[in-house]
C-alpha cells in the first residue's frame with residue numbers, strides 16, 4: 087500500500103504542468119526532494135520485503151504451532167482427565183446412558199495418585215498393562231445378543247511407585263470398594279498370602295478390571311501374577327490357588343490342555359478372581375503360549391465342553407492372518423471355572439495380540455471387522471469406539487487394537503476388542519506384518 091501511495095505521488099509530481107512545478111520549486115529544491123523521495127521509496131520497499139518475509143514465516147510455523155498446541159494440552163491435562171474423557175466418549179460411542187459419570191469417578195479412583203500427573207511428564211511406573219506404559223486399557227466385549235460391555239484394565243500406581251507401594255494402594259482400594267459395593271472378600275483372603283508376598287517379583291503385582299454394563303452396577307475383577315515369587319514357582323501357586331478356592335481338579339485339566347509343551351513355552355501369566363456379592367465367584371487362569379501354532383490353542387479350547395472343532399483355528403486365521411507359529415507376543419488361553427465346575431472349565435477364551443501381526447491399525451481394524459461380521463455384529467460400533475479413543479489416524483501407528491479375543495463355552499460366548507489409550511506414545515507402523 088505504501089509503495090502504491092508513493093508511486094502515485096511521484097506520478098502526480100512528474101506529470102504536473104511545467105510552470106506549476108517551476109513555481110513550486112527551484113532546481114536545488116527539486117533535486118533534494120527527488121533524492122528524498124527516492125530514499126523513502128527504497129526504504130519502504132525494503133520494509134515491505136521484510137514484512138512479506140515475516141508473513142511467509144508465520145505461514146510456515148502454522149503447523150509448528152499445531153504441534154506446540156498438542157504439547158501445551160499434554161502439559162496441562164492429567165492422565166486421569168485424559169483417560170476419563172476417553173472413557174466418557176467410549177461409553178457414549180457404544181450406547182451407554184450419557185448422564186452416568188460413575189465410571190469416570192471409579193476410573194479416577196482406581197488410577198491412584200499417578201492419575202494426577204500431566205501427560206507430558208514421563209510415567210513414573212513402567213506399567214505392563216499397555217505397550218506405552220499407560221496403566222489402563224479399554225476393551226469392548228460383545229456377547230451373542232450383541233450388547234456390549236466396557237471393561238477397563240487398570241494398574242493402580244502409588245505416589246512413590248514400587249511393587250509394594252502399588253500393592254498396598256490396591257489393597258486399600260479393595261477394602262473401600264467392597265464396603266461400597268458390598269462384594270465379599272472371602273476369595274481374596276483365601277489366596278492373598280500366596281499371590282501378594284513381601285518381596286514381589288515380575289511384571290506386576292495386582293491389577294483390576296472394572297466391568298461396566300449399560301444398566302447395571304459396576305463389577306470388578308482382580309488379577310494376580312502367578313510369577314510373583316519367580317517363574318519356577320508359578321505352577322505351585324496356581325495349583326494351590328485353585329485348591330484353596332475349591333477347584334481341586336482344575337489344575338490338572340489346565341495343564342493337560344494348555345501346558346503341554348516343553349521348555350517353558352506355556353507359562354502361567356494371570357490368576358484372576360471376580361468380585362461379586364455371591365460367595366463363590368469365578369476363577370480364571372491364563373497361560374501364554376510362546377511361539378505356538380493355532381493347533382495348540384485349538385486343543386486348549388477342548389478343555390471346555392461344547393467347543394466346536396475348528397472354531398479356535400478359524401479365529402486365528404481371521405484375527406491373526408494364519409495358523410502361526412505366532413512368534414511375536416504369544417497367544418494366550420484362559421480357563422474359567424465357576425461354582426459347580428469340577429475338572430472342566432465352563433469357559434475358555436483365546437487372546438490374540440493382533441498388533442504384533444499387522445503393519446498398522448488399518449489392518450488391525452480390518453481383522454476386527456472380519457471377526458465382528460462373522461459374529462453378526464455391526465462394525466459401526468467399532469468405528470465409533472475407535473473415534474472415541476484415538477487421537478490419530480489408523481494408518482499412523484500400530485497398537486490401538488492390541489488384542490482380539492474369542493470367548494467360548496457356557497458363560498457369555500462372544501468376542502472382545504481391546505483398545506489402547508496411547509496416553510504416552512504411539513508405536514509407528516511396521517514395514518511387514520511377519521507372515522504367520
Ligand code: TRP
Nearest residue numbers: 214215216217223239418437489
Ligand atoms: N500388556 C500385556 C500384554 O499384552 C498384558 C495385557 C493387557 C493383556 N491386556 C491384555 C494380555 C489382554 C492378554 C489380553 O500381554
